[in-house]
Amino acid sequence: MKPALLRLLGCPSCGSDLELSASRARPLELGAQEESRLRDLGRDVRNYAEEIDEGLLRCTKCAQEYSIVRGVPRFVASPQPEVASVMRSYTAQWDDFSYGGGTIWHWGLPERIKSFLFEIDAGADELRGKLLIDAGCGSGITISAVSDQFSAEAVGLDLSNSVEAANLHNKSPLCHFVQASVFEPPFKARVFDVVYSHGVLMMTPDTRRAFLSIAPLAKPGGKVYLWVYGKKRGLQRLKFLVVDGVRFFVWRLPSTLQRLAVAILAAISQIVQFVKHRLGRASIPMPNWRQARAGIRDRYTHRYRREHTESEVRGWFEEAGLRDPAAKQEMIGAPWTKGSTDVGLLARVPE
Numbered sequence: 298m299k300p301a302l303l304r305l306l307g308c309p310s311c312g313s314d315l316e317l318s319a320s321r322a323r324p325l326e327l328g329a330q331e332e333s334r335l336r337d338l339g340r341d342v343r344n345y346a347e348e349i350d351e352g353l354l355r356c357t358k359c360a361q362e363y364s365i366v367r368g369v370p371r372f373v374a375s376p377q378p379e380v381a382s383v384m385r386s387y388t389a390q391w392d393d394f395s396y397g398g399g400t401i402w403h404w405g406l407p408e409r410i411k412s413f414l415f416e417i418d419a420g421a422d423e424l425r426g427k428l429l430i431d432a433g434c435g436s437g438i439t440i441s442a443v444s445d446q447f448s449a450e451a452v453g454l455d456l457s458n459s460v461e462a463a464n465l466h467n468k469s470p471l472c473h474f475v476q477a478s479v480f481e482p483p484f485k486a487r488v489f490d491v492v493y494s495h496g497v498l499m500m501t502p503d504t505r506r507a508f509l510s511i512a513p514l515a516k517p518g519g520k521v522y523l524w525v526y527g528k529k530r531g532l533q534r535l536k537f538l539v540v541d542g543v544r545f546f547v548w549r550l551p552s553t554l555q556r557l558a559v560a561i562l563a564a565i566s567q568i569v570q571f572v573k574h575r576l577g578r579a580s581i582p583m584p585n586w587r588q589a590r591a592g593i594r595d596r597y598t599h600r601y602r603r604e605h606t607e608s609e610v611r612g613w614f615e616e617a618g619l620r621d622p623a624a625k626q627e628m629i630g631a632p633w634t635k636g637s638t639d640v641g642l643l644a645r646v647p648e
């Protein structure tokens with residue numbers, strides 16, 4: 298963690314300021330270019346030039362303590378059992394991720410960055426010096442690249458241990474990572490210019506409640522973007538019900554048996570994909586073995602996987618005081634998602 302993050306943090310229990318004590322820290326080598334970029338943005342370089350590897354964050358009001366472990370502040374010491382189950386299954390999924398290729402679910406990093414800009418309706422220049430949060434950042438590759446390319450200060454939040462690898466692979470001094478739940482975001486209210494969450498909240502015990510927990514992090518005039526699975530229709534609905542039926546058993550399996558189930562399902566899906574490719578009827582690029590395994594983990598090993606209608610999601614925006622969100626569900630560079638019922642909405646926070 299870099300000291301610069303402290304000004305954004307708030308106690309997840311009572312919302313008060315946190316104080317920081319570092320027990321192990323090291324200087325970060327920032328090049329001359331990075332230093333001048335930080336100065337141009339009006340940032341104090343010293344706050345970005347140190348990595349606190351181990352330490353403690355203590356609430357100035359309720360005295361609750363949160364540790365910083367291997368460079369990441371942790372706000373998940375005692376999660377509720379439903380949340381703990383998701384934390385375990387996603388940790389196992391991201392442990393298998395390779396940062397080499399940067400492709401997740403057949404979707405490459407350049408397309409993810411283009412989609413991010415499209416989803417939040419921003420030009421590249423607009424993000425300079427802005428504060429963004431990616432709620433449920435997973436591997437962190439998108440938010441880290443966005444921060445680096447567009448000089449935006451960004452936070453990646455995730456429940457799983459993925460944030461540890463995300464922090465290690467992060468090259469942007471303006472990007473921070475925290476391990477926390479969207480239900481108790483450890484930030485001050487109304488500090489972010491953009492609150493972004495793609496493909497996350499429907500994997501939690503309560504999508505609506507999760508959205509109402511993160512939406513207030515956006516400042517007046519800021520933007521809130523949410524993408525969740527839409528209610529499937531026709532044959533897709535049938536497919537979803539079958540997947541859900543299998544998931545009902547797979548997520549409950551002990552880890553060794555679950556690994557075996559994942560390997561079997563991944564092998565079946567690879568054979569199906571291979572045949573589709575040979576017949577010229579494939580809609581997605583042929584995944585490698587690791588990607589196939591990640592896809593299967595994502596479908597079958599998590600406790601929650603919900604679908605929502607657009608009008609349902611619009612209702613949550615209304616509840617959060619966000620009027621007339623614009624529909625923005627297209628994923629650029631992912632043609633197989635065309636015509637899907639998935640829901641992506643963007644709204645501006647009233648001034």
Ligand SMILES: C[S@@+](CC[C@H](N)C(=O)[O-])C[C@H]1O[C@@H](n2cnc3c(N)ncnc32)[C@H](O)[C@@H]1O
Pocket residue numbers: 380383384387388401432433434435436454455456457459477478479480494495496497498500501595
């Ligand atoms: C399908 S992945 C999407 C990751 C990323 N947004 C992306 O598009 O690559 C869902 C992510 O949500 C995270 N997640 C699930 N429940 C969460 C919670 N309660 N709080 C924070 N993150 C959560 C998981 O750990 C996982 O990384």
